[in-house]
Amino acid sequence: MSKPTIVVVGGGAGGLELVTRLGRKLGKKDKADIVLVDRDTTHVWKPLLHEVATGVIDSSIDSISYQGHSAANGYRFQRGTLCGLDREARTLTLAPILDEDGNEVLPARQLNYDYLVLSIGSVSNDFGTEGVREHCHFLDSTAQAEEFRKAMLNTFLRYSSQDSHEDHPFISIGIIGAGATGVELAAELHDASRMLKSYGFSAKGREHLKVHLIEAAPKILPALPDRISQAVHRELEKLGVQVHVNTRVTKVDAEAIHTADEGNIEIDLGVWSAGIKAPGFLAELGLPVERNNRIKVQPTLQSVDDPRIFAFGDCASCPQEDGSVVPPRAQAAHQQAEVLYKNLVATMDSKPLKDFKFRDRGSLISLAHFDAIGSLMRAASARSLFIEGNLARFFYASLYRMHQRAIHGTFKTGMMVVVDGINRYLKPRMKLH
Secondary structure, three states, X not given: OOOOEEXXXXXXXXXXXXXXXXXXXXXXXXXXXXXXXXXXXXXOOHHHHHHHHHOOOOHHHHOEEHHHHHHHHOOEEEEOOEEEEEOOOOEEEEOOEEOOOOOEEXXXXXXXXXXXXXXOOOEEOOOOOEOHHHHOEOOOOHHHHHHHHHHHHHHHHHOOOHHHHHHOOOEEEEEEOXXXXXXXXXXXXXXXXXXXXXXXXXXXXXXXEEEEEEOOOOOOOOOOOHHHHHHHHHHHHHHOOEEEOOOOEEEEOOOEEXXXXXXXXXXXXXXXXXXXXOOHHHHHOOOOEOOOOOEEEOOOOEEOOEEEEEEXXXXXXXXXXXXXXXOOOHHHXXXXXXXXXXXXXXXXXXXXXXXXXXXXXXXXXEEOOOEEEEEEEOOOOOOEEEEXXXXXXXXXHHHHHHHHHHHHOHHHHHHHHHHHHHHHHHOOOOOOO
């Protein structure tokens, strides 16, 4: 009997953790052929994209090469974008790969699978708001974060002279959406402006920066408890961030964000971080999806109408016993990857599958080096422990280390901690090129 082929589409936080475990446990032992498909060649942990956007993290150094990682962990990597699915033949089609000039590098290809896992992640949902696509930056990918970083550097450089200071005394950046990404980006921008001035890159520093954080809901971080939301709100205002709640954006143009409640907010740069949805092409694969394109799955993470197709993370709608669905959060994808690995092994062995039950471990928000605020869920009760300051910063940093440990192992992660500590003294604290 030939060994089964498991294809995982999407090398995000959950997808890479899953394929790493499958490769180590099944691929290296020749029990299954494990294949990872992703449109990019490298992986950056998505919760850190706001740091890539401000240059705190150098994506060329901190990214993981899928090709190199696959060779060391027992799986194969195929670069490509999923564009078609034949469930009867159990094949998926990858779109052609083009270079920067539009020339074809690799033609369209087909891959066979015995089991297919979709871990596509999510993209920003602009809700059809006029001008957003044309005039706002997004932080859905490393490439988009890099585009914003370059635009930010150019903006500070453009208005750094004394002449421009008189005509343009402040640099104004509008962030639409006060979820975790928007809030953390707002704080990082204040830190970035301080560093740009200290390095002599720009004459403008924090005192010349206006960051507008705009949220349609009555509070920032609407998905988190009030205590965290209120504490973060206070800290942002101490930094100088202008927080606008109950403010609905109606239109964005090159010079301003138009709102239904507070008139126009003039900006030099705009960022959209309000709302997410699964990529639209998922609705074209023939799988049952919800209105936001999330694939409907059973508690076992199998598609509701195809037991050989699994989905998890932001692109999947997984029901829970209380009638809710699993929230699109990194910790949920991490937990699902662990359960899905066990369910794939059980499926191949014709054993019963386990239902996924999300366990909320709490929420942490980083405000650059200024502060960190959040809560940790107590294991024995539903009550949470509110934390802030150094303790919160420690736990926030540990989330990334846990992800590194899952894909690199304990020893390599320990070495990375040491190297990162050394680089703080050897390299600039910000990517300036």
